[in-house]
Amino acid sequence: MAWVNAIIQGVLTGGLYALFACGLSLMFGVMKVVNLAHGDLAVVAGYIAIGVIAVTHVPVLWSFLIVVPIMAVLGYVLQRTVIQTALDRSVLTTLLVTFGLSVVIENGLLQFFTANSRGIGANLALVTGAFTIGSQISIAYLLLLIFAVAVAVLLGLQYFLSRSKYGRLIRAVADDKEAAQLAGADYRHVFGIAAAVAFATVALGGIAFGMYSDLDPTTGTDTILLFAFAAVVIGGLGSLWGTLLGGIVLGVAQQIGAQINISDELLAGYIVFLIVLILRPQGLISRGAQSS
Amino acid sequence: MSLTTETTARTAASFRVTRSQRNVAWTGAVALIVVVVFAFLPYIVYSGSTSILVQAFIVLTLASMWNLLAGYAGLVSVGQQAFVGLGAYFVLILALHGISPFAALPVAAIASGVAALPLWWLVSRLRTGYFAIATWVLAATIMLIIEKFSSIGGGTGLPLPGFAGMDPTLLTAYTYWAGLAVTVLSLAGIYLLLRGRIGLVLTAVRDDEVAARSSGSRVGLARLLVFVVAGIGCGAAGGVLAISQLQVQPSAVFSVQWTAEMAFATIIGGLGTIEGPIIGTIVYMVLQQTLASYNAWYLIILGLVAILVALFARRGLWGLVDERLHVRLFPVGYWLRTGNAASRGRRSG
DSSP: OHHHHHHHHHHHHHHHHHHHHHHHHHHHHHHOOOOTTHHHHHHHHHHHHHHHHHHHOOOGGGGHHHHHHHHHHHHHHHIIIIIHHHHHHOHHHHHHHHHHHHHHHHHHHHHHHOSOOBOSSTTOHHHHOEEEETTTEEEEHHHHHHHHHHHHHHHHHHHHHHHSHHHHHHHHHHHOHHHHHHTTOOHHHHHHHHHHHHHHHHHHHHHHHHHHSOBOTTHIIIIIIHHHHHHHHHHOTTOHHHHHHHHHHHHHHHHHHHHHOGGGHHHHHHHHHHHHHHHOHHHHIIIIITOO | OOHHHHHHHSOGGGEEEESOSSOOHHHHHHHHHHHHHHHHHHHHSOHHHHHHHHHHHHHHHHHHHHIIIIIISOOOOSOTHHHHHHHHHHHHHHHHTTOOHHHHHHHHHHHHHHHHHHHHHHHTTOOHHHHHHHHHHHHHHHHHHHTTOGGGTTTTOEEOOSOTTOOHHHHHHHHHHHHHHHHHHHHHHHHHHHHSHHHHHHHHHHHOHHHHHHTTOOHHHHHHHHHHHHHHHHHHHHHHHHHHHTEEOHHHHTOTHHHHHHHHHHHHHOTTSSHHHHHHHHHHHHHHHHTGGGTTHHHHHHHHHHHHHHHHOTTHHHHHHHHHHOOOSSOOSEEEEESOTTSOOEEEO
């Protein structure tokens, strides 16, 4: 039963990883930008949430109503200024610039908020509570909620991209930005919208992780960016639902690893990632990983 | 004016292809003098100064290797700390078996280069951003694997043995010379590599990958070689780090901060020139020493400067010098000079 429990926990944490991964996947799919500051921005969102809760006393769960718009605006502004300028230079420049941002944000958080880890709403019944099935399986309400949020976000993204006006624009610009430009779509603005959407998911990921575990300045790269990337690669690049599949595979691998030896949780996840990288390179290449 | 129109407009006889516009023999002579002066420093200055220089040697070696990867081969690796860590651990493992850490240093460097082969096989399928994060994941994975072996210190690391009974002054001097040797060999190695066939292939790939491939350049092989050389260089720097710190700690040697430092120094100095990392390392050391009492501030400022340079002065500080004076201290490219003295000529590489 312990193994069944591990698998259930893994599937549920997969939802959290999908929440990390879908923004990374969206930015690459549309702008061909691999945002190395992705995880650090999620930590920033988490810290904003902590600040917002402390200052305005909004209920913890509703803090996202304030944090998500803030991050979306930040995403739009960052895309229209720094990232677009880098894109105009070269793909290499976007990597250098987002890596620079990542290091600056991480050390900035370290400088202003110390290396102490912080949680969000750690005393909430929802965060600590769980229900049990039988004697071995215990399911945390929080993980279930995060999984539901992840599925809702993916459904929302799918609907947004396939049905809405901006979704159509984003797909058009992702396909051929010059042609879209000729047809009257300002691709810079559309890129900004896509970044705003991606940053909104980053905000949810940061808040969710702050409730699930603790945030500290290094969480952004050590955990969020690397897990998001592993989920994207395992699930198949460029596919939204692939990020959920990838997140679940990564989560299950980690939980099974932890079941074998508690210190092997991270290693098991990365080894599964490497196995996928070795065995399914054709899948990776065909979905645009090799576009240079 | 494009090269083609230029060539058709003039007769071939009026062109001259040179490595440099000026004689570079003096660069070699000055470089030799600089190395000799540096080699004699331990006899003159206090050990505090040499230990700062050892740090500068490590950063310069790392930055030059990262420049080779990103500036010449287009491979942005965010996982070079994997090789820093491997180099440090190879020195530690050999030292635990009774070999002098100084004798272990070259072995550790070669071993890091050998380790680069399977790692290249894993990440070479990915390009640009995905290559970057994949190298990062690899570095994290290697650290997790090394932490599993308690005989080499597990998650906490070990002090480096092999220095018992050694005179501290002599140890400082030897460490300094080891750092100097690693740096000089790295720079010379990169210079020779880029002046040779590999340099030509890399330049061709940078200008037009499809054209380079279709004219028979062995692009994959050139990139593999660059990755291995960078592995050797970063491994050697990691070995020097272990010797200068007298201990090896997994989270310290496998820290992504190493890659941040090498990348920032290179970008600020000038990506894609041999001189760039040298200038960048000087800027880095000055900032780091000035802001030493302000914790993480030097990295924040370096990062911001690197972002601004990457966006607005893409060829870095050396690029600004080069644009005005047309100087290359270590020319690895070619100048196409026209017969017309008024025309400035074109540079490639």
